Amino acid sequence: MKQPSIFIINMDGCEDRWQATYTRLKEVGLDATRFPATNGKQLSESEVTEWYDPAANLKRYHRHLTPGEIGCYISHYRVYEKVVNEQLPYALVLEDDLHIEDSLAPLLALIPALKNWDMIKLSDNRANPFIDTLKLSDHFTLGNYKKVPNGAQGYLISQEGAKKLMRRKPFFRPVDVDFQFHGELELRIVGIKPYPISEDTSFGSEIAHVNQGRHSNRSTFVRNAKHRIKLFLQRQSRSARIKDIL
Numbered sequence: 425m426k427q428p429s430i431f432i433i434n435m436d437g438c439e440d441r442w443q444a445t446y447t448r449l450k451e452v453g454l455d456a457t458r459f460p461a462t463n464g465k466q467l468s469e470s471e472v473t474e475w476y477d478p479a480a481n482l483k484r485y486h487r488h489l490t491p492g493e494i495g496c497y498i499s500h501y502r503v504y505e506k507v508v509n510e511q512l513p514y515a516l517v518l519e520d521d522l523h524i525e526d527s528l529a530p531l532l533a534l535i536p537a538l539k540n541w542d543m544i545k546l547s548d549n550r551a552n553p554f555i556d557t558l559k560l561s562d563h564f565t566l567g568n569y570k571k572v573p574n575g576a577q578g579y580l581i582s583q584e585g586a587k588k589l590m591r592r593k594p595f596f597r598p599v600d601v602d603f604q605f606h607g608e609l610e611l612r613i614v615g616i617k618p619y620p621i622s623e624d625t626s627f628g629s630e631i632a633h634v635n636q637g638r639h640s641n642r643s644t645f646v647r648n649a650k651h652r653i654k655l656f657l658q659r660q661s662r663s664a665r666i667k668d669i670l
Contacts, residue, residue, distance in 0.1 A: 430456040441520035464495025480596035486651035504586035528620040542585030545615040548573035578621035
């Protein structure tokens with residue numbers, strides 16, 4: 425089976441992270457391409473304005489985005505552009521601070537049999553439960569969510585899913601929070617457990633470190649309340665129709 429395209433988002437100057445993740449993928453029989461991350465601190469004011477909508481952020485999210493969050497979203501968005509421009513059926517998107525299980529390669533071998541999905545989550549650091557499930561094999565279970573896992577460490581994105589997320593420009597939330605508001609873009613999100621990818625807590629993400637920034641203290645009670653209500657309402661809907669996937 426031909427493996428999907430695999431992109432590792434990696435900050436310039438931190439190629440050791442890329443090399444470690446690449447080496448681990450080779451150990452489990454997979455190949456990958458380095459994808460340069462965007463450094464949010466190096467963006468000009470006009471570039472930030474092109475990508476980020478502060479007015480929408482004020483209305484639809486509970487705090488402003490840091491340069492790191494802006495740079496992170498742009499990095500993932502540019503992967504979506506590559507998926508669409510090169511007409512890839514789907515791709516695996518990885519950040520560079522990961523622990524990768526041996527099960528990743530056999531999991532990927534199951535993906536061509538699946539249909540009608542936009543995103544498949546392969547990582548979750550909060551153990552969010554599935555709502556509906558289907559057995560894919562003796563080892564793997566497919567499921568949907570009401571509470572889509574946050575984090576963007578590792579996931580599969582289809583060409584159709586990439587097109588939907590590209591409609592988000594200019595964005596106003598962090599990229600992984602937009603995943604949680606899947607209904608706004610009609611994103612069909614499922615997951616496969618046991619997850620083959622987890623965050624490597626022995627070191628923090630260099631992307632986040634280089635892009636770090638302080639949030640303002642303008643997150644008022646009203647802003648927080650509006651965000652929480654919208655998130656609660658979103659979580660009343662399943663993230664995909666599981667019977668349509670297999």
